[in-house]
Amino acid sequence: MRIRVSHTTRYDYSPPAKSAIQLLRLTPRSHEGQHVRHWRIDVDAQCRLKAGEDALGNITHAFTLEGPIQSFSVTVDGEVETQDSAGVVRGTVERFPPGLFLRTTALTEPDDAILALAGEVREAMRRDPIAGLHDLSGTIHARMGFDTEATTTATKAGAALALGHGVCQDFAHIFISAARFLGVPARYVSGYLLRDDGLVVQEAGHAWAEAHVGGLGWVGFDPAHGLSPTDAYVRLAAALDYHGAAPILGSRYGGGQESLDVSVRVEHARRQIQS
Numbered sequence: 650m651r652i653r654v655s656h657t658t659r660y661d662y663s664p665p666a667k668s669a670i671q672l673l674r675l676t677p678r679s680h681e682g683q684h685v686r687h688w689r690i691d692v693d694a695q696c697r698l699k700a701g702e703d704a705l706g707n708i709t710h711a712f713t714l715e716g717p718i719q720s721f722s723v724t725v726d727g728e729v730e731t732q733d734s735a736g737v738v739r740g741t742v743e744r745f746p747p748g749l750f751l752r753t754t755a756l757t758e759p760d761d762a763i764l765a766l767a768g769e770v771r772e773a774m775r776r777d778p779i780a781g782l783h784d785l786s787g788t789i790h791a792r793m794g795f796d797t798e799a800t801t802t803a804t805k806a807g808a809a810l811a812l813g814h815g816v817c818q819d820f821a822h823i824f825i826s827a828a829r830f831l832g833v834p835a836r837y838v839s840g841y842l843l844r845d846d847g848l849v850v851q852e853a854g855h856a857w858a859e860a861h862v863g864g865l866g867w868v869g870f871d872p873a874h875g876l877s878p879t880d881a882y883v884r885l886a887a888a889l890d891y892h893g894a895a896p897i898l899g900s901r902y903g904g905g906q907e908s909l910d911v912s913v914r915v916e917h918a919r920r921q922i923q924s
Contacts, residue, residue: 650731650880651686651918652843656854657724658897659910665717666904674839674886675725675896676708680740683884688727694718706742707886707894716903723897728918729883736877738859738867741887747861750834756890757826760807767827774831778862782828782870789823790875797852802891817856817873818891824858824872825890834861836887838869839894841915843881851913854896859887
């Protein structure tokens, strides 16, 4: 499948900011089942994009803006060819052994609610790790409601589970927290999803989790949809939690209120060509 992605993030400041620094993890890598045909990042302000990689091998771009800054936009546009690998992830850059992803973080620290959730699938995990992980994903999917107003990027996994509502980031953090408690390395993945309901314009990108299973390696699980990633998914970055894989992280000096507007289009590439 060929997937076309266009993602624009616009920042407005009132009064203008004096300076801003941005770190982007907005460029996917090619690996088995995902081939990046072309990809471009544009910033509509005078700056220099500095390309690099973070410690986990995710492609990064950084830039600095000097003010006064009234507004600026970051836009990515690209095309990726994907194949369904039944959720199994191979050919990715792996700088560290899987055991690194047993480490807990502030966003994924298990609490009593997470421990109870893990206990529900412990026996299934013991019998068959893959089946147990699918049970975990399905349980989260059934228990959580999708709600863009219920949580923030700072919400911890246990708090989101207690609320019973959240966004894809929260679903992924809950899965990761429970999996790690059960001794399974797990990590957070950011990316894009070509929706099967025909919705092209989306409010944000997507996020899911990957767990390391003996004999298979890394396998993707999307508890927000209760399934493993298919060829409808474009994988951007992976890390211990959202903070390490966030598409855009930044800070500013000066300025008053910040207004953020995000527009994401994910569609079949052939549709773009025929229009």
